[in-house]
Amino acid sequence: MSADRVSRTLVCRGVSKTYPPAVRALDSVDLELRPGEIHGLIGANGAGKSTLIGILAGAVSPGRESRLLLEEEDFAPSSVAEARSRGVRWVAQELRSIETLTVAENLFLAELPRALGWIDRAGLRALARDALAGVGLEDLDPNCPVASLNVGERQLIEIAGALYRGAAVPKLLLLDEPTAALTTRQAETLFERLEEARAAGASVLYVTHRLDEVLRLADRVTVLVDGSVAERVELAENAGLSADDLVDMMSSSPGSRRVATAGDGRAGARVPCLSLSQLVCRLGDPAVDLTFSRGEICGLFGLVGAGRSRLLKCLAGAERPASGRLELATDGQALRSVELRQPRDAARLGVVLVPEDRKGEGLLLPIGVGGNVTLSSLRELGRSGWLMHSEVKAAAEDSVRRLEVKCDSLAQPIAELSGGNQQKALLARSWLHGFEVLLLDKPTRGVDVASRRSIYRQLQEFSRGEPGAPGAAVVVASNEAEEIFDLCDRVVVLSAGAVTLDARVDEVGERELLDAAFKYHVGPSALPTGAAETVAEDLP
Amino acid sequence: MTASAPDRPAGGAGWAARSFAPVGLSLALVLLVALFSMLSEHFLSLVTLRTIANQIPPLMVIAIGMTYVLIIGGIDLSVGSVLALSATAAGMAMHGGASPLVAAVLALLVGSVCGALNGSLSVGLGVPSFIVTLGLLEAARGAAYLVSGSQTQYLGSSAEVFAWPIGGLGLSASFLVAMVLVVVAQVVLTRTVFGRHLIAIGTNEEAVRLAGIDPRTPKIVVFVASACLAALAGLFQLGYLQSADPNAGIGMELSAIAAVVIGGTSLMGGRGSVLNSCLGVLIIAVLQTGLAQIGLSEPMKRVVTGAVIVVAAVLDVVRERVASRPKG
Numbered sequence: 001m002s003a004d005r006v007s008r009t010l011v012c013r014g015v016s017k018t019y020p021p022a023v024r025a026l027d028s029v030d031l032e033l034r035p036g037e038i039h040g041l042i043g044a045n046g047a048g049k050s051t052l053i054g055i056l057a058g059a060v061s062p063g064r065e066s067r068l069l070l071e072e073e074d075f076a077p078s079s080v081a082e083a084r085s086r087g088v089r090w091v092a093q094e095l096r097s098i099e100t101l102t103v104a105e106n107l108f109l110a111e112l113p114r115a116l117g118w119i120d121r122a123g124l125r126a127l128a129r130d131a132l133a134g135v136g137l138e139d140l141d142p143n144c145p146v147a148s149l150n151v152g153e154r155q156l157i158e159i160a161g162a163l164y165r166g167a168a169v170p171k172l173l174l175l176d177e178p179t180a181a182l183t184t185r186q187a188e189t190l191f192e193r194l195e196e197a198r199a200a201g202a203s204v205l206y207v208t209h210r211l212d213e214v215l216r217l218a219d220r221v222t223v224l225v226d227g228s229v230a231e232r233v234e235l236a237e238n239a240g241l242s243a244d245d246l247v248d249m250m251s252s253s254p255g256s257r258r259v260a261t262a263g264d265g266r267a268g269a270r271v272p273c274l275s276l277s278q279l280v281c282r283l284g285d286p287a288v289d290l291t292f293s294r295g296e297i298c299g300l301f302g303l304v305g306a307g308r309s310r311l312l313k314c315l316a317g318a319e320r321p322a323s324g325r326l327e328l329a330t331d332g333q334a335l336r337s338v339e340l341r342q343p344r345d346a347a348r349l350g351v352v353l354v355p356e357d358r359k360g361e362g363l364l365l366p367i368g369v370g371g372n373v374t375l376s377s378l379r380e381l382g383r384s385g386w387l388m389h390s391e392v393k394a395a396a397e398d399s400v401r402r403l404e405v406k407c408d409s410l411a412q413p414i415a416e417l418s419g420g421n422q423q424k425a426l427l428a429r430s431w432l433h434g435f436e437v438l439l440l441d442k443p444t445r446g447v448d449v450a451s452r453r454s455i456y457r458q459l460q461e462f463s464r465g466e467p468g469a470p471g472a473a474v475v476v477a478s479n480e481a482e483e484i485f486d487l488c489d490r491v492v493v494l495s496a497g498a499v500t501l502d503a504r505v506d507e508v509g510e511r512e513l514l515d516a517a518f519k520y521h522v523g524p525s526a527l528p529t530g531a532a533e534t535v536a537e538d539l540p
Numbered sequence: 541m542t543a544s545a546p547d548r549p550a551g552g553a554g555w556a557a558r559s560f561a562p563v564g565l566s567l568a569l570v571l572l573v574a575l576f577s578m579l580s581e582h583f584l585s586l587v588t589l590r591t592i593a594n595q596i597p598p599l600m601v602i603a604i605g606m607t608y609v610l611i612i613g614g615i616d617l618s619v620g621s622v623l624a625l626s627a628t629a630a631g632m633a634m635h636g637g638a639s640p641l642v643a644a645v646l647a648l649l650v651g652s653v654c655g656a657l658n659g660s661l662s663v664g665l666g667v668p669s670f671i672v673t674l675g676l677l678e679a680a681r682g683a684a685y686l687v688s689g690s691q692t693q694y695l696g697s698s699a700e701v702f703a704w705p706i707g708g709l710g711l712s713a714s715f716l717v718a719m720v721l722v723v724v725a726q727v728v729l730t731r732t733v734f735g736r737h738l739i740a741i742g743t744n745e746e747a748v749r750l751a752g753i754d755p756r757t758p759k760i761v762v763f764v765a766s767a768c769l770a771a772l773a774g775l776f777q778l779g780y781l782q783s784a785d786p787n788a789g790i791g792m793e794l795s796a797i798a799a800v801v802i803g804g805t806s807l808m809g810g811r812g813s814v815l816n817s818c819l820g821v822l823i824i825a826v827l828q829t830g831l832a833q834i835g836l837s838e839p840m841k842r843v844v845t846g847a848v849i850v851v852a853a854v855l856d857v858v859r860e861r862v863a864s865r866p867k868g
Contacts, residue, residue, distance in 0.1 A: 318750055343750050343752050346752070347751075347752025352752065355750055360744075363747060364744050364748075365744070366810065367743055375740055375747075375748065375751045376751045376752050376753070378737065379733050382732075382733040385733050385734060386732055387733055387735075387736060429751065
């Protein structure tokens, strides 16, 4: 097949992806890539960008109705290796280098040069020098272990591995947030290489939150909203387009919107009960000043890596902040300075965290629902250290009923429950223990719509309180603007660790949230001091 | 409410697999006894049973500690050496004229110090318990040689108090103490908040920490308990052999791990039962005695014992598969 007959490198038709049980990540996406094109792919968190890239890279299996053509031939890679053998190179969002191996070994891990079964060290070094020079790292020793490099250098090494030509010219480059950890100068080198790849006829699919990069590099832009293509733009024909216009396209609905009845008609005074002054979570982060009040659900919005999880962990005693002051007014006392050395200290003062990583940090998977919901309260339910089986069982039943957890029995292993019911069980655990400040990190991730509703209603009841019992302060970190509007009374937006917006939800729209979230993400130069490290450290 | 699973409707595959372990182990034990009774006319006799009963207490109490350590996802390789160090320390004290009570307190003190060392280094500093206890396996053995001058110290009947035969039955007090400890340890594991926390820690320590429980204290307590039980095993050994031997308990850590694993305790933590470990110890003891009585050579005995350990582990994996198979 001659090169000029191929007018499209990649054709996607009806690409869909559903994560069980019913999370629609991509919904019938059509996309075409021309040879010699840099194609920007943008969208808010959870719009499906990384899923689409993962499908093209062979790392994620697409839904059955999806159809992919690479150079007009069927393309259904079952592994990353297969996609790579067809000329697809992928730089994933997370760093994946193996720290204990050297730079050279990491670069060519999949295709180490061999001589009689032994690694050809000299050949490997030569290849590595060549590849490193391509990304401006000619001074780096290919033999040094990756562990000794900083995050930016590691990112560049992954890019070098993808860009390196080797035997075949890469046909399709998939770059997922490649500049997130790079300095301005390193990013410039990358852009030069991308221009060269474009000139050589390769296609580049470029995912980023930095919209000025898209405007500068891309020939065309596809905007994803909630898993569907919302907008396709030829940049050559729209010379006046600004980053602001792109943010507009990424909002699922323009202007201010208010869906739910979250705070409407709510009685009760808002009493401050958790206050942060000049709190610095980790060295190099910006200082944060915030106050959370009883009777209020506060949403914490931001882009992935904005530092929301870390802030919540500092508030819950799970991480020690670098500096700053925490004040708490729980247990009927006035605001007083507290030091939280571990989650137990926070829990005793009524501050409870429901972590983001349900399976890794929340649940005891092989253990029954009952054992999971009573975990935090066993000591209180027991009598001088003895388990009181009947009381434990009654308490478990009570909390499971209160939070509407659907399970066969209290002994059913919690691993068998759906994501929504697992999340409700974690809420049941917090409820049983009791709290005055409830911190939730992306509580509806992977949760079906019905459970989501039920969780929202419970959280609103928690914040409202009952007659005789004051409401709790509820803080919800979320990736979804819709969730903020459906659930919260107030929204705080973090961008690169700094508070960029603090407002009542009925005073702002999705547009304002995105603007605030993108504030320090727009370009490397706009980052405040120390924020570059913030972004870098948040990469897993 | 998980290990015992009283409120799970009976009949499911999970339920069957869960109650399989003790039943299966008892069945295996009965079959072994029956087999050896057929192969050797001397096996099923009071003398043999007494011999077994009086031999197993050291391994039994060490297996109790090992079960706890494995449940929290750790391992204790130092128990054999701690046994020897405590026993030689007690032996030297008695040789120097100390009363058995003082010697016993000394042995348990030595055990606590060793356990505190294991616990604080592995839990406090986060050094893997495999490495910390491997270090103590060497160090405590060396200390035992130093304390005893590399000599076995014969104590004669003054040490008999630790293996005091109970009149008429021919059983030693150490056997009874070991059985009582098995019951106590099982009750603590299943009926106390502490025991439930241990299982939770072994299942997902980070989740336990974030749930507002400090996992470090219970973990250190477990390492101290394991070493104290090893010291107690040292006293049993002292009484049984009426001498303090710095070479005592070599390889005991591996026998204990084998017994505990035969009992179905997971090396990954979060699952285990002292009663099942006790059955594991009995299976190993019956196997050892029975194979000797039918005249198998020492090398062959080891081959067969090794095979039994692996078969038990394989059966446990099969059991897990059945238990985790989705219903319907």
